[in-house]
Amino acid sequence: MEVEMFTQRTDLTQLNTAVEQIRQTLGSIIVGQKDTIDFLIAGVLADGHVLLEGVPGVAKTLSAKLVAKSIDASFARIQFTPDLMPSDVIGTSVFDPRSASFEYRKGPIFGHIVLVDEINRAPAKTQSALFEVMEERQITVDGHTYLMDEPFMVLATQNPIEQEGTYRLPEAQLDRFLFKIEVKYPTLEEETAILLNQHQYRLDDALNAVKAVLSIEQIKACRAIIKGLHVEPKLIEYVAKITHETRNNKSLYLGASPRASLAMVNGAKAFAAMQGRDFVTPEDIIKVAPPVLSHRIMLSPDKEMEGLTPNDIVAQILQKIEVPR
Numbered sequence: 001m002e003v004e005m006f007t008q009r010t011d012l013t014q015l016n017t018a019v020e021q022i023r024q025t026l027g028s029i030i031v032g033q034k035d036t037i038d039f040l041i042a043g044v045l046a047d048g049h050v051l052l053e054g055v056p057g058v059a060k061t062l063s064a065k066l067v068a069k070s071i072d073a074s075f076a077r078i079q080f081t082p083d084l085m086p087s088d089v090i091g092t093s094v095f096d097p098r099s100a101s102f103e104y105r106k107g108p109i110f111g112h113i114v115l116v117d118e119i120n121r122a123p124a125k126t127q128s129a130l131f132e133v134m135e136e137r138q139i140t141v142d143g144h145t146y147l148m149d150e151p152f153m154v155l156a157t158q159n160p161i162e163q164e165g166t167y168r169l170p171e172a173q174l175d176r177f178l179f180k181i182e183v184k185y186p187t188l189e190e191e192t193a194i195l196l197n198q199h200q201y202r203l204d205d206a207l208n209a210v211k212a213v214l215s216i217e218q219i220k221a222c223r224a225i226i227k228g229l230h231v232e233p234k235l236i237e238y239v240a241k242i243t244h245e246t247r248n249n250k251s252l253y254l255g256a257s258p259r260a261s262l263a264m265v266n267g268a269k270a271f272a273a274m275q276g277r278d279f280v281t282p283e284d285i286i287k288v289a290p291p292v293l294s295h296r297i298m299l300s301p302d303k304e305m306e307g308l309t310p311n312d313i314v315a316q317i318l319q320k321i322e323v324p325r
Contacts, residue, residue: 010278032190042270048178049154064155068113072212076111080122086129119156134176180295230279234324254298
């Protein structure tokens with residue numbers, strides 16, 4: 001059988017250098033969590049929003065802050081609470097007596113990298129304030145539309161749904177996140193290393209030493225390169241089959257939307273570029289499928305009672321569909 005050879009058509013040197021610098025910077029402060037770091041970087045490169053889920057104390061917020069510090073762009077942080085109002089996020093019109101007119105004052109959502117901490121602690125009314133800006137990169141207030149500066153990215157953290165004092169995120173909002181990353185507990189060895197690092201070094205000093213390695217223009221250039229990466233038609237069909245299977249799977253009450261297919265392709269392109277390739281492989285798609293699909297599907301009640309998770313069903317789907325070669 002004749003093997004098709006791929007030649008490198010795109011220069012990814014600058015992109016790979018920046019990715020490696022970010023990995024080293026975050027790896028010097030955060031012990032373990034290599035997959036979390038890679039998915040965060042992929043989210044930046046793929047122009048997507050990222051949701052980090054995990055119990056308190058597993059460095060979700062720290063990881064998001066470090067990624068933001070690695071980029072030479074404006075950073076804003078919003079702490080979601082049960083009494084937070086939509087105007088606290090997007091801003092509001094304030095009457096100016098000097099001009100006898102209303103003046104719009106922008107809220108904290110107007111930043112390049114926006115960290116929404118504990119996003120599931122605010123009720124649905126406040127969550128709805130993020131719908132338009134996350135999808136269309138714009139805010140509409142009092143009939144006026146304000147475009148967000150590029151790049152724009154939401155990094156959100158949340159505690160697991162079963163924790164007290166939290167609200168379930170609307171499905172429409174979950175669908176707007178490119179990845180949902182589940183941040184696990186560290187291993188015994190990793191936790192020992194965390195304690196040693198904290199004992200020997202000051203975390204504040206390490207955070208202050210983090211330098212930006214990507215400018216706004218470089219991010220725009222990297223995203224343009226990634227959009228142009230090669231994807232074989234058979235891989236496009238493979239992605240469509242995976243998404244289609246979620247809609248016809250008896251274990252699922254809700255399947256994934258076409259936005260999930262687009263997210264898988266874009267995420268796979270980002271991972272391909274991070275590996276120094278200008279073409280996507282089936283392994284890239286398999287890598288991104290769980291974090292792309294897990295928050296976009298809903299288990300049927302009987303499967304939920306059996307203790308299965310969305311990732312279990314995604315794994316079954318990936319095993320069922322033949323991988324193109």
